[in-house]
Amino acid sequence: MxxxxxxxxxxxxxxxxxxxxxxxxxxxxxxxxxxxxxxxxxxxxxxxxxxxxxxxxxxxxxxxxxxxxxxxxxxxxxxxxxxxxxxxxxxxxxxxxxxxxxxxxxxxxxxxAKLLNIPGERVNIGRGVSTCATCDGFFFRGKKVIIIGGGDSAMEEANFLTKFASEVIVVHRRSELRASKIMQERAKDNPKISWQLNKTPIEVLAEEKGVTALKVVNNETNKEEVIPTDGIFVAIGxxxxxxxxxxxxxxxxxxxxxxxxxxxxxxxxxxxxxxxxxxxxxxxxxxxxxxxxxxxxxxxxxxxxxxxxxxxxxx
CATH class of the missing domain: 3.50.50.60 (FAD/NAD(P)-binding domain)
Structure with a gap:
């Protein structure tokens, strides 16, 4: 014993x-x-x-x-x-x-951390894909990043990332966010945050140096789109x-x-x-x-x- x-x-x-x-x-x-x-x-x-x-x-x-x-x-x-x-x-x-x-x-x-389980995601963790803005935000100073998610955590991390990144793009698969009203308003009032709603991530694109873009499907048109980025933060819980x-x-x-x-x-x-x-x-x-x-x-x-x-x- x-x-x-x-x-x-x-x-x-x-x-x-x-x-x-x-x-x-x-x-x-x-x-x-x-x-x-x-x-x-x-x-x-x-x-x-x-x-x-x-x-x-x-x-x-x-x-x-x-x-x-x-x-x-x-x-x-x-x-x-x-x-x-x-x-x-x-x-x-x-x-x-x-x-x-x-x-x-x-x-x-x-x-x-919950992952999307899409191609290129897990293999690029630490090479541009992260599940913790507080941990890794500093490494993206002056860069363009994407945050995936629509809840309070995603909004909080999006706002946090604007301290470092030049632009933060919120990608969410629905047309409406799940975050509380006050958290949505804070994010929407932040000039560094832009929005790509009603789009479903399907693949993380990367080269030898790391992440280069996120491929999504536009749920309205059913067409694939590519969003260039230097980093992707997954914030889905x-x-x-x-x-x-x-x-x-x-x-x-x-x-x-x-x-x-x-x-x-x-x-x-x-x-x-x-x-x-x-x-x-x-x-x-x-x-x-x-x-x-x-x-x-x-x-x-x-x-x-x-x-x-x-x-x-x-x-």
Missing amino acids: EKVVILGTGPAGLTAAIYLARANMKPVIIEGSQPGGQLTLTTEVENFPGFVSGIMGPELMDNMRKQAERFGAVFKRGWVTNVDFSKRPYKLQVEGLGELETEALILSTGAS HTPNTAFLNGKIDTDETGYIKVIPGTTETNIPGVFACGDVGDKKYRQAITAAGTGCMAALDAERYLEGSSVHDWSVSL
């Missing part, structure tokens, strides 16, 4: 692993199908503190993993298919590993990676894990959540790492027999 198991190896899971390993808790970290999380799909990361000249996303994740391993964290490759929270120790069914038992569990499985929990933990209506405010504690004692799996607002590497630290400290306190709430009061 393990003291603590961590699911996920993004910034949240790896930070939790570092803290718990240093506390001699010997954490076991289960890597899923994408070790390192979303940062492994990113090229240069310039907004993570401590790296003056930036660092490549995969390198940052590899460094964090090695740091955890240095203190005794154990990494195993597998895929959790079922959980049993009915009694302690908790049981995890892990494809490739069998059954694991643990006294405490940290959920840091993240959230996956995220899906928290919580399906494997099968409803056995409290989530909101969109699947994000609920935690008690001010902690990482879920409704199941000894089960903690950190990173993007419970955060649909910030979704940054540094905020995920911060909650990973919180989850490790909460789990350590729990394993020592103290309530997370007692700890917060004593502080």
Whole structure:
């Protein structure tokens, strides 16, 4: 039986692993199908503190993993298919590993950005295609970019991108936006934002240097059109990676894990959540790492027999 198991190896899971390993808790970290999380799909990361000249996303994740391993964290490759929270120790069914038992569990499985699944999209992530304006907007200073989506997130990211880009083109497959009225008005009042509505993206066009255009179908004429661009931001939402929990933990209506405010504690004692799996607002590497630290400290306190709430009061 393990003291603590961590699911996920993004910034949240790896930070939790570092803290718990240093506390001699010997954490076991289960890597899923994408070790390192979303940062492994990113090229240069310039907004993570401590790296003056930036660092490549995969390198940052590899460094964090090695740091955890240095203190005794154990990494195993597998895929959790079922959980049993009915009694302690908790049981995890892990494809490739069998059954694991643990006294405490940290959920840091993240959230996956929804993609269009069109030709040229996935292969050009990091080469002009992005799912995070806050992360990558700086790289498009003075350039022309497209943002795909019609909800509040798309409008917010379109406005954000105007701080850097010379022009931001909003492409949406419907003639009307889904965003709230106030978010639409902010975007429409921005002189740097133009509109390509009622057009469905069908292909990302790129050359050796990166993205060059987006091919769309005009839904009114049924004809194909090509919109030249230096970058494409896909803003059609995220899906928290919580399906494997099968409803056995409290989530909101969109699947994000609920935690008690001010902690990482879920409704199941000894089960903690950190990173993007419970955060649909910030979704940054540094905020995920911060909650990973919180989850490790909460789990350590729990394993020592103290309530997370007692700890917060004593502080």
